Amino acid sequence: MDIKKIKRSEDYSAWYNNLVKNADLAEHSAVKGCMVIKPYGYAIWETMQSELDRRFKDTGHQNAYFPLFIPKSFFSKEASHVDGFAKECAVVTHYRLKVDEKTGEIVVDPEAKLEEELIVRPTSETIIWNTYRDWIQSYRDLPILINQWANVVRWEMRTRLFLRTAEFLWQEGHTAHASAEEAIAETKQMLDVYADFAENILAVPVIKGFKTANERFAGALETYCIEGLMQDGKALQMGTSHFLGQNFAKAFDVKFVTKENKQEYVWATSWGVSTRLMGALIMSHSDDEGLVLPPRLAPIQVVIVPIFRKQEEQTLVLDKANEIAQSLKALGIRVKLDAKDNQSPGYKFAEYELKGVPVRIAIGPRDVQNGTIEVARRDTKEKQSMDASDVAHKISHLLEQIQQNLFQRALDFREEHITTVDTWDEFLHTLENKSGFISAHWDGTTATELKIKEACKATIRCIPLDNKQESGNCVFTGKPSSQRVLFAKAY
């Protein structure tokens, strides 16, 4: 295969871009900042969607759909939200094109100017809470537990496929509750859903925590998050769940009559994950040969490559390969038998390695005679000859092992890359030489947080949920601190 390989150790960023391209996951489009998600990449995203969607429904949520456009004035209604979101965004100002009579070119029709500009949604709290006002009168109308699968746009100048693009796909949950307690419980529940999905499906260990005031979602009282650690030692925020208090209810005047017959503002949460998870997936498991997919997420879990030279071997090998494929399918395994005859087995091996297929089965005439198959694991690159009897159960078990191994490997890496430091020198030294999370005392002020960021680009990724309380001194200012927080450079 005529494909350029880049080693992670050479240039991690170039390796990432190259992998996304070569594994046919996504590419840049003709529209600056917008990506094309290619079929193989989209198939992985679809599996993520279906796994998440099932978890949302199991916890009582329903899907709905709200408009792509948000009237400009809506952004002014929640004071902190406007600062966060009404900045870099796509603004629709006109609703018609026409042919210019002089030049014959297509131009925007100046007559068709909108009275109020529309913003392509960067997130939907405003339009949704404006809608909820009509849906909620009494406590009997609560809770409202809604999720939306949608595209959103945040104008970005420096983009990277999946990690930071102007348009991206995501889900956004928006719930309405009768009490702060219930809303907080919902916020935490969805954080748990995200963590469960990340660890058990993506095989990416995450730290559950909450953000500092400075890193909070614009309009939230508390932002919970799951943070993953990528192979290059940088952190990636993989999902957030926000307790919004009554901010949006007040901004959009959404009140309800309580059981005690009082008027009260409604309590809100919102939570989301996006195609950014594709980036987390890639940077957690993949290697210099290409993508490595956890079996639960792989569009193709097992590929079977038949090997034969002579015509008379073909039927023999293909029959056996088909038989194995059928037995795997019967167990619900996503299997592909690649019998294309215009590509060599070696070419196919490289292609499926690049695409991260967890298990490769090769079978040749001698295997058929001996009742064996050759099984290769993508995660460890181990190859073994396996007795072909009861192959489906063996492979099913192997897929489970691979899923566990990927998680354990990523977990071991993460644990090795949480460094506890007590001095600023240690902090900088660790950041420079080891990277990963740095557990350090912080004086709790935004001022210090920003100074640290300015000094070394490390940010506070989160305050872990189960954080140990211990007294110490801020690593930067020396002021007293009651707990350590996790710093890292981040995507």
Add this chain to the structure above:
Amino acid sequence: MDIKKIKRSEDYSAWYNNLVKNADLAEHSAVKGCMVIKPYGYAIWETMQSELDRRFKDTGHQNAYFPLFIPKSFFSKEASHVDGFAKECAVVTHYRLKVDEKTGEIVVDPEAKLEEELIVRPTSETIIWNTYRDWIQSYRDLPILINQWANVVRWEMRTRLFLRTAEFLWQEGHTAHASAEEAIAETKQMLDVYADFAENILAVPVIKGFKTANERFAGALETYCIEGLMQDGKALQMGTSHFLGQNFAKAFDVKFVTKENKQEYVWATSWGVSTRLMGALIMSHSDDEGLVLPPRLAPIQVVIVPIFRKQEEQTLVLDKANEIAQSLKALGIRVKLDAKDNQSPGYKFAEYELKGVPVRIAIGPRDVQNGTIEVARRDTKEKQSMDASDVAHKISHLLEQIQQNLFQRALDFREEHITTVDTWDEFLHTLENKSGFISAHWDGTTATELKIKEACKATIRCIPLDNKQESGNCVFTGKPSSQRVLFAKAY
């Protein structure tokens, strides 16, 4: 329930709007022309999506995702496409908002003007064929069989929920082929997929045909369609499949090397259905009491309403209701046991009737004693007492009957409303008094087609695929004609 009922015979249009609102399917949003699809409506759309998606994948297609925005210049590249689509559309001209220093209001930042305006996609042929150019070099890269689930925007002044909205949800298939024959076969295959879905899932009989030149998709050589007939005698175009020839390949310079080592332009198709299908569904089966859903599409196929007055009856009835619910679930039936105790059975009956739940089971203390249940069909409104033994299989069978009955009822209605006419007087008389499809001779010219439309608002819905060839005279001009075509007033 405090809900206004409107009869179909009084005002069909008002009945439709009222139903969409009362059955909690959708509503108008704060953004002119854009709708909010509510959870119950969205659940129906999700079932449509999953049924369609399975059919697309079974016929070899993969999903992918292309950008929301299309550079303005792309629309100029295919001459007829620009006339059709680069008109009423949402135009993004700026990418930033800012706070006006004088007024403190949020305004569009004039500094952030895009060099080239971006159009919010009304359909994606242009951006996709611009992408395919890089994907296709040789016949080995063909066919490309891709579908996209997406939102699109076509600025509409007069909107109706689901039927005509500025933003709507749809799927658009875009395939690339090495020969005209293969592309035409694909176009027809997808028409068959749509027809199968419409008839077997929506229970809406459709006529497969192709459009006249005048009604073709902008850029297509041939537009195939499925046309349904609504209860008010108006036709609704439910899906289209276009043979695009080499038009988009030429516009975007997409060539491939053939097996014979020649350069040739690629052949294209595109095909789509949208949330408009929700309108077709509603206007095919529903009645004055509310929505009527075919079982295969119903989010809730069976609702069980327990009935009891005294506390001691409650356990008895609920136990039995639960037992029945479990037995239905075990057969894969989507069942809801509504045990809410703050609503009367009568209230619940009306609600589920309004929402079109196909089967209602009521069960009271006497039923438990007698080993019976009361079963009500939504389609015929028949009620019967049923022996509760082996209830799951009986209900499963009943659901199948209801599905068939809805289709047959709609088919009978459609067949009764295809009128063959030979004179212009008959044509007008039928249109006025009976409505439905009118089968009439037409001289084959766009001029006549447009005159007829101007005279009476009837348009040629399609030329049926299996059309009988017979000589006759155009119903309007008297000129010779070789076949009848189907006219109707349409949504």
